[in-house]
Amino acid sequence: MIVLGIETSCDETAAAVVDDARCIRANIVFSQLAEHRPYGGVVPEIAARAHVEQLDGLIRQAMAAAQLEFSDLDGVAATAGPGLIGGVIVGLVTGKAIAAAIGKPLLAINHLEGHALTARLTDDLAFPYLLLLISGGHCQLVLIEGLGRYRRLGTTIDDAVGEAFDKTAKMLGLDYPGGPAVQRAAERGDPGTVSLPRPMAGREGCDFSFSGLKTAVRRLLDNNSSLRAEDVAASFQQTVGDVMVDRTGNAIALAQAFYPDLGHLVIAGGVAANLHLRQRLDVLCRERGLALVAPPTDLCTDNGAMIAWAGVERLAAGLHDPLDTPARARWPLDPDAKPAPFAGKKA
Ligand code: KG4
Numbered sequence: 001m002i003v004l005g006i007e008t009s010c011d012e013t014a015a016a017v018v019d020d021a022r023c024i025r026a027n028i029v030f031s032q033l034a035e036h037r038p039y040g041g042v043v044p045e046i047a048a049r050a051h052v053e054q055l056d057g058l059i060r061q062a063m064a065a066a067q068l069e070f071s072d073l074d075g076v077a078a079t080a081g082p083g084l085i086g087g088v089i090v091g092l093v094t095g096k097a098i099a100a101a102i103g104k105p106l107l108a109i110n111h112l113e114g115h116a117l118t119a120r121l122t123d124d125l126a127f128p129y130l131l132l133l134i135s136g137g138h139c140q141l142v143l144i145e146g147l148g149r150y151r152r153l154g155t156t157i158d159d160a161v162g163e164a165f166d167k168t169a170k171m172l173g174l175d176y177p178g179g180p181a182v183q184r185a186a187e188r189g190d191p192g193t194v195s196l197p198r199p200m201a202g203r204e205g206c207d208f209s210f211s212g213l214k215t216a217v218r219r220l221l222d223n224n225s226s227l228r229a230e231d232v233a234a235s236f237q238q239t240v241g242d243v244m245v246d247r248t249g250n251a252i253a254l255a256q257a258f259y260p261d262l263g264h265l266v267i268a269g270g271v272a273a274n275l276h277l278r279q280r281l282d283v284l285c286r287e288r289g290l291a292l293v294a295p296p297t298d299l300c301t302d303n304g305a306m307i308a309w310a311g312v313e314r315l316a317a318g319l320h321d322p323l324d325t326p327a328r329a330r331w332p333l334d335p336d337a338k339p340a341p342f343a344g345k346k347a
């Protein structure tokens, strides 16, 4: 079974071909970083236009790299949400057109399901496992119980963690995107120089909050012009680590109440590339008798292979989607999840 995967929900245009033997036959990502850098963040309209310009060429490249004809495909998977709606429409409509043209099923994939199932592609992981999804748009702890069975244990009540990294970098005058820049600066800094609040730490539950931390960094910089960016970055990263360990620790306890034999914590999303966080979560997992699974960085960040793989899994389970499936800006992985307490602008 061979599936083409298309991803266009944020600022990466991506196409990949994956089969049910877990072979990634092609995986091509075009990052729009350069186009958004002057604005210090992703501009939705620029992203949508860039997807339109890039996508068909990328799909052609992916098919050529896989040495396949469209008629060799068993299905076409495309991200149908959640994400920036203009981009999602570009990818989904393209996927529908190819599926219709070759007479093969369409798989309309939830982007979060793509991240959630990647560890089954890379590590052949069995259900259930706990997922910590940390990216520029998301910060969630989800119990992955089976295909289509996702129980959200916690989420952010305000900003995503990647956003907090990006905004902190901006305040410190570091590069965009901020995560890698903060990590590099933190390596040369002393986390003990300044202390920052640890939002939600010590509280019950598994929800996150980052807006207070961002405000604390701003106040710190406003009141003290002699601070070194490296020290603030190190303190910030350490604080995020403390919060991650606290919240994920609670989620592990909750997940183990459902599944006493739970064996794995999976991390995904761009922030999962952060070495300090990986190390802290690794220690936590060892203490709790779990193994940490971190897919390779290029499969943690947005890519087409995770969408193709989610398509393979759904197709193998006998699922596919009608050609009038809508694109969705919001699409929770766990529709039964209660809204986060005091939930603000983000899902
Ligand atoms: O998953 P991703 O590529 O895109 C989405 O948000 O969907 O994640 C991008 C985010 C950005 O906020 C970026 O600053 C952050 O991941 N990031 C990092 C690191 N590398 C990327 N954050 C912390 N440390 C890193 N090494």
Ligand code: ZN
Pocket: 111, 115, 135, 269, 301, 302
């Ligand atoms: Zn993503």
